[in-house]
Amino acid sequence: MARFGRRALVGGAIATPMVARAQPAWPDRPVRLVIPFAQGGPVDAIARLLGEHLRQAFGQPFVPDFRTGAGGTLGAQHVAQAAPDGTTLLVTIDTVMTVNAALNPRAGYDPARDFTPVALLARMASAVTVPASLGVTDLAGLIALGRQRSLSYGSAGVGVPAHLYGEYLRLITGMRMEHIPFRGLGPAVTELVAGRLDLVVALMPGVAQHVAGGRLRALAVTGGARSPFMPDVPTLAETIAPGFDTTTWFALYGPRNLPPPMVAALSREVARFQALHATRERYAALTFETATATPQELRALQDRDAASWARIIQDAQIRVE
Missing domain, CATH: 3.40.190.10 (Periplasmic binding protein-like II)
Known part of the structure; x- marks a missing residue:
């Protein structure tokens, strides 16, 4: 289990305190996994599988929180406005981070500015x-x-x-x-x-x-x-398209400025979750393909696909009615 803010132990004793008070452990209360699409879909499926693993790993419930509408925009807006305290996370597909803002400048969030990438969860062709x-x-x-x-x-x-x-x-x-x-x-x-x-x-x-x-x-x-x-x-x-390498991907994000220790702990647990035989079996049953990425690699993937889709949206003159 990962916990943050506890004073270090040196030689079996508590080290001389360098900070006035220890920070509380995280998570110290239930965490909401915001799902911006309807129940029963692939985002819901992967969020529930992941949430159960995180509950066991961290000792707190990771509760599905459905905030649907506008192609995932409403759920993303909610997380973008949440406090970066680790109690509100987003499980989403790529288009929420790569397409929505290009289609609708009034989407209400900036994918590159308003979120902290945590982990890539899966791909689906x-x-x-x-x-x-x-x-x-x-x-x-x-x-x-x-x-x-x-x-x-x-x-x-x-x-x-x-x-x-x-x-x-x-x-x-x-x-x-x-x-x-x-x-x-x-x-x-x-x-x-x-x-x-x-x-x-x-x-x-x-x-x-x-x-x-x-x-x-x-x-x-x-x-x-x-x-x-x-x-x-x-x-x-x-x-017909040499070099074309785009799939629908699923990822975990937090609000902007999510503390690095929380990001690191969540990223580690996602990697453990994906390595489990039971996870691979469930993924196969849902036609998910396992995919991993560091937070930095997830950001690079997001930026690459956003640029590709922006060109297609412009060339095809796609508009939100």
Whole structure:
């Protein structure tokens, strides 16, 4: 367990005090894990797994606190305004830190200024997915079809990964594509399976079962390497976008100026959590891929992806209505 502020022991005795009083141990009360998306989704799943591990490690509850709305913006605003005392943390996906502010200058927080990166938690690839009835079997066939006629593609709304990946495909291939937003990825996939949509670039859990059952075809996956959950499906980097290495990632953040000892303790416990066999089994069941990064590496990843998505948002002229 990690505790801070206790006076040092030297030779089995309490050292001569150099500070007037010891600081209280952390955490000395329940910690809220703010989840900026609805219950039942992948952010909720990973937050609950992590929260249980942290409860056992630190001896205090790590309580889910759902603050949903505006694509994760409301939850991020809440954490950005919280005191940096270690009692309010954020479990989120990448777009909250890399996309929202670029889409909406009035998002109410600055991802680069208002948060302390703590740890990368996991990655999840997306798959370029079409209905089997569309009659295309690879990405080249989809591109050829998309240059002949307009293709409809679905997402869970403006600025979510499925929308951004769709626009990226449109920009680099010259396909004619029409974006159709839904209230969640589930309805979009339902329409895709029924053949009423041509394409969804969907997170793995939403389509893996349909691909395995032959109702949908996965033509490519995001990320720099093939997904262990669809090893026969090539990456976008292999096919049409050399060097493309972007996935949806999940991370733990605190408010700005979170004390370094708290950051270090949390980062260590996340690493222990990810190394557990039970964690790897649960990750696999949810199609998460294990990913680790120091706080500094997480900041660099955030900055890199924010710059990449900002260019795509500008080139595609994406706006929040």
